[in-house]
Amino acid sequence: xxxxxxxxxxxxxxxxxxxxxxxxxxxxxxxxxxxxxxxxxxxxxxxxxxxxxxxxxxxxxxxxxxxxxxxxxxxxxxxxxxxxxxxxxxxxxxxxxxxxxxxxxxxxxxxxx
Amino acid sequence: xxxxxxxxxxxxxxxxxxxxxxxxxxxxxxxxxxxxxxxxxxxxxxxxxxxxxxxxxxxxxxxxxxxxxxxxxxxxxxxxxxxxxxxxxxxxxxxxxxxxxxxxxxxxxxxxxx
Numbered sequence: 001x002x003x004x005x006x007x008x009x010x011x012x013x014x015x016x017x018x019x020x021x022x023x024x025x026x027x028x029x030x031x032x033x034x035x036x037x038x039x040x041x042x043x044x045x046x047x048x049x050x051x052x053x054x055x056x057x058x059x060x061x062x063x064x065x066x067x068x069x070x071x072x073x074x075x076x077x078x079x080x081x082x083x084x085x086x087x088x089x090x091x092x093x094x095x096x097x098x099x100x101x102x103x104x105x106x107x108x109x110x111x112x113x
Numbered sequence: 114x115x116x117x118x119x120x121x122x123x124x125x126x127x128x129x130x131x132x133x134x135x136x137x138x139x140x141x142x143x144x145x146x147x148x149x150x151x152x153x154x155x156x157x158x159x160x161x162x163x164x165x166x167x168x169x170x171x172x173x174x175x176x177x178x179x180x181x182x183x184x185x186x187x188x189x190x191x192x193x194x195x196x197x198x199x200x201x202x203x204x205x206x207x208x209x210x211x212x213x214x215x216x217x218x219x220x221x222x223x224x225x226x227x
Contacts (some may be wrong), residue, residue: 032214043117043204043218044156051214089156095214098147098169101206103156 002027004092006104012111013080021107023090024072030092033066033073034101038087047088048075080111115139118221119205125225126195134190134222138207145188146216148181149222151201159203162188163210168183192224200226 013019014017025033031052036044050057050064050073057064062079066073077084087108091101118137126132138145147159158172162182173179177196182188192199202223206216 034215036218041220043206043220046215046217049215072119087126091156093214095212098161098163099144099160099208099212099214099216100158100169100172101148101156102158 002030002092002094002102004090004102004104006050006090006107008107009090009105010108010110012110012112015080015082017080019075019077019080019084019109019111021075021088021090021109022072023074023092023104024070024091026071027092027094028068029069029094029097030097030102032093032095034093035062035064035075036089036091037054038089038106044089077109080109082111082113085109085111117205117207117217119203119219119222121222122220123223123225125206125227126148127227128195128197130195131191131193132195132224134192134203134224136188136190136219137203138186138188139217140186141209142207142217143210144208144213144216146206147188147190148201148202148204148206150204151154152219156204159190179189195224195226197226200224 034049063076090104161169182186202221204221206218
């Protein structure tokens with residue numbers, strides 16, 4: 001089955017700097033890769049996603065890149081702000097097989113003012 | 114607009130008791146997913162519904178766990194004879210359809226087994 005590895009487990013940056021979180025997946029049949037932000041006591045919130053036929057997607061300060069050959073994808077946050085502090089999860093799924101998400105282990109991002 | 118609603122938000126029960134967790138998906142969403150989040154195991158898939166059918170139950174950890182969905186809407190996850198290792202946050206997500214991809218999560222039920 002699918003396995004998703006996420007690094008780093010913790011990341012501390014200064015406000016205004018960029019943050020990058022990386023994930024690798026094992027199943028070449030996976031075709032959908034969302035990123036979630038989770039704040040304490042809340043459920044995961046979808047922040048950006050990418051399909052396997054796209055190499056890059058950007059939404060304001062957030063971007064995701066996908067390398068299908070290498071089976072890895074990354075989240076890039078630019079001009080970080082203290083409110084970006086949270087736990088971020090990557091996930092992979094095959095939406096032709098029901099779409100269950102297989103999650104990475106999470107990255108705790110801390111943005112210092 | 115209403116998001117995914119889960120109840121109760123917190124549940125404390127004694128080992129051996131049965132518990133029921135409820136999920137109200139976003140109106141019109143035909144696909145519904147249950148996940149479990151624990152410190153040791155991270156976020157793990159439990160079961161998926163398309164309408165009232167469950168094509169994928171592969172994540173249910175044991176036969177003490179069951180789930181149903183009625184009217185293509187509300188879903189209930191039942192855990193019988195609870196054990197301490199069942200302590201976790203149980204999360205529900207819904208999507209317009211499996212092929213629509215984007216899953217939206219509720220805030221979960223935090224289950225504590227004493």
